[in-house]
Amino acid sequence: MAETIYQGNILYSTSYDELKVIPNGYILVKDGFIEDVCETLDEKHKRIEVVDYKDKLIIPAFSDLHIHAPQYPQRGIGMDCLLFDWLNNYTFPQESNFQNSDYARSIYAKLIRDLIANGTFQLSLFTTIHYGACDTLFRMLHEAGLYAYTGITNMDRNSTDYYVDTTKDSLEKTERFIQEHQYSKTVKPILTPRFAPTCTKELMLGLGELARKYDLGLQTHLVESRAEAAWAKELFPEYASDGEIYEKCGLLQGSGPKIFAHVIFPTDTEERILKEYSGIAVHCPDATSSITAGIMPLNEMHKKGVTIALGTDVGACHFMGVYHQVARAVQISKMKEFYEEGQKRIMLANAFYLATVNGASIFNRIGKLEKGYRFNALVIDNMLDEEYNTSLSDALERFCYSGDDRNIVARYLDGKLIDPEEVYQRLVNIRV
Numbered sequence: 197m198a199e200t201i202y203q204g205n206i207l208y209s210t211s212y213d214e215l216k217v218i219p220n221g222y223i224l225v226k227d228g229f230i231e232d233v234c235e236t237l238d239e240k241h242k243r244i245e246v247v248d249y250k251d252k253l254i255i256p257a258f259s260d261l262h263i264h265a266p267q268y269p270q271r272g273i274g275m276d277c278l279l280f281d282w283l284n285n286y287t288f289p290q291e292s293n294f295q296n297s298d299y300a301r302s303i304y305a306k307l308i309r310d311l312i313a314n315g316t317f318q319l320s321l322f323t324t325i326h327y328g329a330c331d332t333l334f335r336m337l338h339e340a341g342l343y344a345y346t347g348i349t350n351m352d353r354n355s356t357d358y359y360v361d362t363t364k365d366s367l368e369k370t371e372r373f374i375q376e377h378q379y380s381k382t383v384k385p386i387l388t389p390r391f392a393p394t395c396t397k398e399l400m401l402g403l404g405e406l407a408r409k410y411d412l413g414l415q416t417h418l419v420e421s422r423a424e425a426a427w428a429k430e431l432f433p434e435y436a437s438d439g440e441i442y443e444k445c446g447l448l449q450g451s452g453p454k455i456f457a458h459v460i461f462p463t464d465t466e467e468r469i470l471k472e473y474s475g476i477a478v479h480c481p482d483a484t485s486s487i488t489a490g491i492m493p494l495n496e497m498h499k500k501g502v503t504i505a506l507g508t509d510v511g512a513c514h515f516m517g518v519y520h521q522v523a524r525a526v527q528i529s530k531m532k533e534f535y536e537e538g539q540k541r542i543m544l545a546n547a548f549y550l551a552t553v554n555g556a557s558i559f560n561r562i563g564k565l566e567k568g569y570r571f572n573a574l575v576i577d578n579m580l581d582e583e584y585n586t587s588l589s590d591a592l593e594r595f596c597y598s599g600d601d602r603n604i605v606a607r608y609l610d611g612k613l614i615d616p617e618e619v620y621q622r623l624v625n626i627r628v
C-alpha cells in the first residue's frame with residue numbers, strides 16, 4: 197500500500213462561507229485517498245515518508261464545469277464581439293476545423309497539457325459535431341486520468357452550411373458515442389445540445405429519449421443573454437422559457453449531472469428547474485464580461501438554494517486557470533452591486549468554494565482536503581511575502597488574482613504526482 201505524508205499549509209473550503217486554514221499541517225495519503233489530516237504527527241506516522249511543502253500552500257485542484265475544448269486556439273480573440281457575432285465570425289469557422297482528426301489530436305493534446313498545468317483536474321467539456329474529434333478528446337482525457345464529462349455537440353439548425361448536422365445524423369452520432377464510450381472510470385458521456393437556438397424540437401425530443409434510455413446527464417447554455425433567451429422563446433413558443441424546453445423534451449430525465457452555463461437571466465422557471473432537478477448553474481465571469489451582456493445574479497440564486505459552480509468557457513475566456521475565475525467572480529459581483537440596487541457582492545472564500553467543492557460535486561469524493569477524499573491537490577509557491585507579512589488566506593487570494601501556472605509547483609491526481617509535459621508526450625503519441 198502506497199502511503200505518503202504531505203506537510204504544508206493546508207487550505208480548503210468547508211462551506212460557502214468558511215475557508216479552513218491549517219498552518220503547517222500534515223495530509224496522510226494512502227492509495228490516492230486522504231487517510232488523515234492533522235496538525236502534528238504522532239508515533240504511528242513515524243515510519244511514513246514525509247514530503248516537505250512547508251513554505252507552500254496545499255489546496256484542492258480546480259473544477260471547470262464549462263469549457264469548449266475546440267475553442268482553445270481562439271481564446272483571447274474576437275473579445276470585442278457580443279455572443280452571436282462572436283459565434284458566427286470566430287467560433288463556427290474555428291470549430292469546423294475539427295473535421296480534420298489530426299488537427300483535433302494536436303489541439304486537444306495541447307489543451308490537456310494546459311489544463312493540467314493550471315490545476316484543472318475535473319471538468320465538463322463541449323466539443324464539436326465531429327465523431328472522430330470527440331472520440332480523440334475522450335480518449336485523451338481518459339489517458340490523462342482526468343475526471344470529465346463530454347459528448348458530441350448537437351446542432352441541426354441556425355449554424356452555417358459548413359458546420360451543421362441533420363437531425364438524424366446528430367442523433368445517430370450521439371447514440372454511437374454513448375455506446376462506444378462506456379469504458380472509462382473517470383470520463384463519462386453527457387448530452388451536449390449547444391443551446392436551444394441551434395437545436396430543433398425533433399432533435400431535443402430525440403435527445404430526451406437518449407437521456408431516458410442511457411440515464412444520461414446534460415450540459416448546455418441557458419438564458420445566456422437577453423437576445424438568446426428571446427430567440428429561444430421565439431423558436432419554441434409552446435414553452436414558458438429556455439429551461440422548460442429541456443424539461444418538457446425529456447432531457448432532464450436521466451440521473452447524470454445537469455449542467456447549465458451562464459444562467460444570467462433566470463426566470464422563476466429556470467430557478468425551479470435548477471432546484472427540482474439538482475442542476476448546477478455555471479458562472480463564467482470572464483466570458484460573461486467579454487462576449488455576453490450581463491452578470492449572473494449569483495448571490496441571489498445561491499440564497500434561493502441553487503447550486504453554482506465556476507467555469508472558464510474558453511474560448512470566450514482568455515485564461516485557462518479557474519483560479520482567475522475565482523478572482524473575476526468577486527470583481528464582477530462588485531460591479532453588479534455597484535450598478536444594480538439590492539445586489540450584493542461575493543467574497544473570495546465564496547468563489548473558491550464554488551470552484552472547488554461545488555464544481556467537484558458531480559464527481560465522487562473530490563473538492564476538499566478531508567479524510568475520505570481523493571488527493572487531487574495543488575502545491576502553490578511564491579505567494580507568501582515576508583515584507584508584507586502575508587497571511588495564508590492572503591496568499592490564496594493573491595494566487596487567484598495574480599498567480600499563474602508557474603506558481604503551481606506540484607500537482608497530485610489520485611495521489612500521483614503528475615507532470616503536464618509528460619502527459620502531453622503520451623497524448624501526442626495516442627493512436628486515433
Ligand code: GUN
Nearest residue numbers: 264287390391417509512
Ligand atoms: N452559446 C452557444 N454556443 C456558445 C459558445 O460556444 N460559447 C458561449 N459562451 N455561448 C454559446
Ligand code: FE
Nearest residue numbers: 264417457509
Ligand atoms: Fe459556452
